[in-house]
Amino acid sequence: MAIQQIPTMCLNCSTVCGMIAKVENGRILKLEGNPRDPNSRGKLCAKGQAAINMVEDPDRILHPMKRIGPRGSGKWERISWDQAIQDIADRLRALRQEERPEEMVLLYGRDRTNGFLERFTDAFGTPNKLGHRGLCSLNKRMAIRAVIGDTDWETPDFVNSQFILNFGSNFYEAHQGHVGMVTRVAEAKRRGAYLVTFDVRLSNTAAKSNEWFPIFPGTDGLVALAIGHVILRDGLQNTEFIREWTNATLDEWKAHYRPYTPEWAERESGVPAAKIEEIAHAFAQAAPRATTITNRGAHAHVNGFHNEWAILCLNALVGSIGKEGGWCYVPGDVNRSAPQPGPLPPKPKVKTELSHPSALPFVNQIYPRAASTTIFPYISEGKSKVDTLFSYYINAPMSWPQGPTFVRDTLLNEELIPFHVAIDSFYSETVEVADYVLPDATFLEKWDLDARNSHELRPYVGLRQPVVQPPGECRDIREILITLAKAIDEEMAQYFDFEDAECFIEKWAEAVPGGLEHLRKVGIWVDENQRAAYVPYLQDTGYSISDSRIEVDADGVARLGDTVIGKVWGHQIVKGFATVDRKFQFKLPQLGELSSGVPIYPTYLPVTHHQHLADDEYILTTFKWNVHTQSRTANQTWLTEIVGDNPCWIHPRTAERMGIQEGMEFKITAQNSELMVKPMITEAIHPKVLAISASFGHWQYGRTAQGRGYNPNPLIQSVMDPVGGGQAWNDTVVRIELM
Amino acid sequence: MGTKYTMLIDLDHCSGCHACSVACKAEHQVPTGQFRHTVQYVEAGAFPQVSRKFIPTLCQHCTDTPCIKVCAVGAIEKRDSGAIVINQERCVGSGQCVDACPYGAIYMDPVSMTAAKCDFCESRVAEGELPACAATCPTDAIQFGFEDDPHIRESLAKGGYTRWEPEPTAPRVLYKGLGETQQKLKRINRS
Numbered sequence: 001m002a003i004q005q006i007p008t009m010c011l012n013c014s015t016v017c018g019m020i021a022k023v024e025n026g027r028i029l030k031l032e033g034n035p036r037d038p039n040s041r042g043k044l045c046a047k048g049q050a051a052i053n054m055v056e057d058p059d060r061i062l063h064p065m066k067r068i069g070p071r072g073s074g075k076w077e078r079i080s081w082d083q084a085i086q087d088i089a090d091r092l093r094a095l096r097q098e099e100r101p102e103e104m105v106l107l108y109g110r111d112r113t114n115g116f117l118e119r120f121t122d123a124f125g126t127p128n129k130l131g132h133r134g135l136c137s138l139n140k141r142m143a144i145r146a147v148i149g150d151t152d153w154e155t156p157d158f159v160n161s162q163f164i165l166n167f168g169s170n171f172y173e174a175h176q177g178h179v180g181m182v183t184r185v186a187e188a189k190r191r192g193a194y195l196v197t198f199d200v201r202l203s204n205t206a207a208k209s210n211e212w213f214p215i216f217p218g219t220d221g222l223v224a225l226a227i228g229h230v231i232l233r234d235g236l237q238n239t240e241f242i243r244e245w246t247n248a249t250l251d252e253w254k255a256h257y258r259p260y261t262p263e264w265a266e267r268e269s270g271v272p273a274a275k276i277e278e279i280a281h282a283f284a285q286a287a288p289r290a291t292t293i294t295n296r297g298a299h300a301h302v303n304g305f306h307n308e309w310a311i312l313c314l315n316a317l318v319g320s321i322g323k324e325g326g327w328c329y330v331p332g333d334v335n336r337s338a339p340q341p342g343p344l345p346p347k348p349k350v351k352t353e354l355s356h357p358s359a360l361p362f363v364n365q366i367y368p369r370a371a372s373t374t375i376f377p378y379i380s381e382g383k384s385k386v387d388t389l390f391s392y393y394i395n396a397p398m399s400w401p402q403g404p405t406f407v408r409d410t411l412l413n414e415e416l417i418p419f420h421v422a423i424d425s426f427y428s429e430t431v432e433v434a435d436y437v438l439p440d441a442t443f444l445e446k447w448d449l450d451a452r453n454s455h456e457l458r459p460y461v462g463l464r465q466p467v468v469q470p471p472g473e474c475r476d477i478r479e480i481l482i483t484l485a486k487a488i489d490e491e492m493a494q495y496f497d498f499e500d501a502e503c504f505i506e507k508w509a510e511a512v513p514g515g516l517e518h519l520r521k522v523g524i525w526v527d528e529n530q531r532a533a534y535v536p537y538l539q540d541t542g543y544s545i546s547d548s549r550i551e552v553d554a555d556g557v558a559r560l561g562d563t564v565i566g567k568v569w570g571h572q573i574v575k576g577f578a579t580v581d582r583k584f585q586f587k588l589p590q591l592g593e594l595s596s597g598v599p600i601y602p603t604y605l606p607v608t609h610h611q612h613l614a615d616d617e618y619i620l621t622t623f624k625w626n627v628h629t630q631s632r633t634a635n636q637t638w639l640t641e642i643v644g645d646n647p648c649w650i651h652p653r654t655a656e657r658m659g660i661q662e663g664m665e666f667k668i669t670a671q672n673s674e675l676m677v678k679p680m681i682t683e684a685i686h687p688k689v690l691a692i693s694a695s696f697g698h699w700q701y702g703r704t705a706q707g708r709g710y711n712p713n714p715l716i717q718s719v720m721d722p723v724g725g726g727q728a729w730n731d732t733v734v735r736i737e738l739m
Numbered sequence: 740m741g742t743k744y745t746m747l748i749d750l751d752h753c754s755g756c757h758a759c760s761v762a763c764k765a766e767h768q769v770p771t772g773q774f775r776h777t778v779q780y781v782e783a784g785a786f787p788q789v790s791r792k793f794i795p796t797l798c799q800h801c802t803d804t805p806c807i808k809v810c811a812v813g814a815i816e817k818r819d820s821g822a823i824v825i826n827q828e829r830c831v832g833s834g835q836c837v838d839a840c841p842y843g844a845i846y847m848d849p850v851s852m853t854a855a856k857c858d859f860c861e862s863r864v865a866e867g868e869l870p871a872c873a874a875t876c877p878t879d880a881i882q883f884g885f886e887d888d889p890h891i892r893e894s895l896a897k898g899g900y901t902r903w904e905p906e907p908t909a910p911r912v913l914y915k916g917l918g919e920t921q922q923k924l925k926r927i928n929r930s
Contacts, residue, residue: 043876043877046761173754183878186752208754638771642760683782683785
């Protein structure tokens with residue numbers, strides 16, 4: 001039989017690169033990049049290519065199972081799909097009949113169904129479709145959404161950039177969108193672009209940078225503010241952008257930045273003041289071909305929102321927002337570009353402490369249902385009653401703060417969580433503590449329409465299609481939810497009137513020119529008619545300034561009736577930013593209204609518990625390798641044979657002082673937890689920082705993954721930024737026990 | 740004797756992502772724990788002036804070939820293109836070449852019990868494709884072609900390419916930015 005070449009989309013990480021599967025006799029021979037993908041342009045990383053190992057993992061779950069021993073005992077019986085669906089539907093139906101649908105919680109990790117899970121929870125009537133966003137990137141997304149409104153993720157125009165200022169992103173190894181980023185940064189570097197990285201350890205991104213600054217944890221915002229201080233002090237700012245497009249005057253900007261001297265930043269961050277001066281000048285000089293990029297190094301802190309905001313403001317200061325080579329963005333939600341097939345259920349009106357934690361008013365306003373840190377503590381404290389928990393494509397006991405300890409204990413507690421259904425392809429640490437297990441198809445066996453922000457700055461859509469059939473009784477998540485909805489009741493069934501996942505996708509793909517048939521052949525459709533979305537805020541609205549129905553206020557905001565339509569710019573009404581006054585927000589007065597005494601400008605908020613570290617106290621950071629994701633790749637042989645362990649990075653001076661030697665385990669403690677780890681003694685880390693990667697420390701997940709390395713999460717408390725709601729992964733103060 | 744193949748690896752752009760090694764693994768169904776291609780990491784310097792270099796390593800397709808010299812059955816062939824290829828039909832699995840290769844580029848396949856290594860993706864190249872490693876490299880750090888191909892000539896003209904030579908074998912794989920790092924490189928497979 002000839003080798004088939006089937007286009008699909010990767011999901012071994014969330015970058016979702018277009019791929020082509022070479023398949024022979026129902027077996028995948030090789031996975032390669034799809035040249036039509038506008039982001040990855042035919043490249044595919046190690047993880048993507050190793051996904052064959054995932055499909056062929058000999059320890060996959062192949063049929064539905066029901067627990068027969070105590071929860072967590074590992075005692076199961078095989079059941080039929082009919083029985084599984086019936087049992088679960090009976091339980092769920094009762095919740096709806098008793099008018100307590102909000103006691104159903106659907107916890108998901110990587111929802112690339114792009115709306116189907118939400119269709120299910122909406123139809124059911126629960127607001128509790130909860131994800132891992134709060135553990136991942138919430139502070140960053142909150143800052144972008146609060147400040148420009150249009151999107152929650154930047155798409156810097158790297159390929160045309162001359163100066164890239166990287167605060168804590170490791171886009172050469174991980175970062176959503178990394179393949180498209182790396183190809184373009186490499187191209188820019190060949191043309192002389194300069195890359196500066198601030199990171200507590202020498203990531204591979206730091207290693208590929210022209211300069212690496214081992215910054216003290218949580219001080220990224222201060223360094224950004226000091227760079228801004230120099231730009232404003234020396235008059236290097238883009239005054240026109242500040243005046244026209246930000247919600248503050250130049251005097252307000254100057255007054256706010258005045259205290260943030262490079263000398264102060266040097267004392268706190270360790271970045272030399274002279275270097276801050278140099279960077280400020282180089283960044284401003286390169287503008288508008290200058291951009292920042294950020295990720296967890298900058299924002300996974302209790303002050304993460306403000307750090308992100310301060311960094312974002314650098315682009316406004318030099319006027320590089322939306323410009324060629326600058327800090328660009330794709331307006332709108334790229335995953336909602338094709339409308340969902342109807343009818344769609346109404347949004348549930350009820351809110352819970354899980355979906356809208358009252359401790360996070362700003363998050364509820366800007367980015368509801370995205371907090372994650374609160375989920376298990378709140379369930380444990382009884383702040384929100386749970387009857388049924390669905391876990392889909394998530395591994396909380398492995399990857400949550402306090403996952404292997406507190407989270408696992410909460411999941412084991414049948415009073416707190418009476419009924420737990422896990423949908424997974426692998427015997428994960430979540431499956432271990434479930435009551436029913438439904439075998440999921442892997443991403444190479446399922447259907448989706450998917451997309452990411454395009455680095456070409458124009459919309460595209462890709463197809464994920466089965467390149468091989470799911471083994472055993474594994475099923476596509478859409479089919480599981482369609483069957484379940486139909487079994488629950490008539491009212492739910494009306495929103496799931498699809499025969500199977502393919503029928504749904506076929507209907508959905510009608511919105512894409514050529515439809516499903518074309519996508520099945522080529523994999524990706526790019527809207528070639530659209531121009532690249534540079535300066536989207538200057539896009540003409542089509543409204544005329546002389547239209548008598550339009551009212552324009554003193555700030556230039558144009559309204560048609562009650563609806564804000566844009567902002568007057570010259571003689572046009574342009575779109576502006578999707579904020580209340582159509583401007584970039586240098587101040588957020590609502591922060592002050594929600595909570596008094598809270599700064600309304602981007603501010604350096606020192607991490608209190610980092611201020612007076614004892615000699616034996618260090619700050620723990622976690623990170624990802626280029627060949628692994630957080631908790632779903634350790635079973636992939638081709639990756640694990642490259643990196644199959646995660647010793648703790650420790651500076652030689654620290655190791656020497658604490659009596660730690662290569663090859664010998666040592667003890668790290670934090671609050672009530674401790675961890676024995678092997679050291680990796682390296683000059684490539686800040687002497688006050690310890691780094692343990694994610695990806696290892698599985699006690700389940702099959703023979704390849706199990707028993708390798710360490711899980712750092714018992715040491716990490718559930719702590720979040722009170723403004724942005726994101727988990728403060730990289731703030732944990734730990735002690736090393738003297739050997 | 741026509742023009743010869745060469746592989747140019749630009750370490751200024753290699754980011755150590757291992758995409759090349761996994762592409763090779765899949766393309767040739769290389770057994771677990773053995774490698775035709777692997778990326779080595781070499782750190783140098785003292786905090787905060789630390790560097791890390793990434794060096795993709797594979798059969799160097801030597802001009803002067805210790806493996807051919809040591810093979811008693813003539814199973815290793817030098818193609819007209821300069822590519823060094825193991826003839827699986829003729830290999831008797833003595834393992835002599837495994838030890839003789841200064842790069843550790845050859846391993847014994849546990850199923851066929853014959854020697855195996857990089858063949859510059861002979862079958863892909865015959866179909867007009869690039870070797871698997873070069874095709875997938877996200878930073879285009881790996882270039883492949885004939886010595887007189889314009890893109891190869893252009894890169895070579897920019898200078899800076901040197902060889903990894905623990906012994907003087909005159910490889911057809913050239914590295915840009917290798918320098919002293921070559922002293923730190925290890926064998927690809929343990930002998």
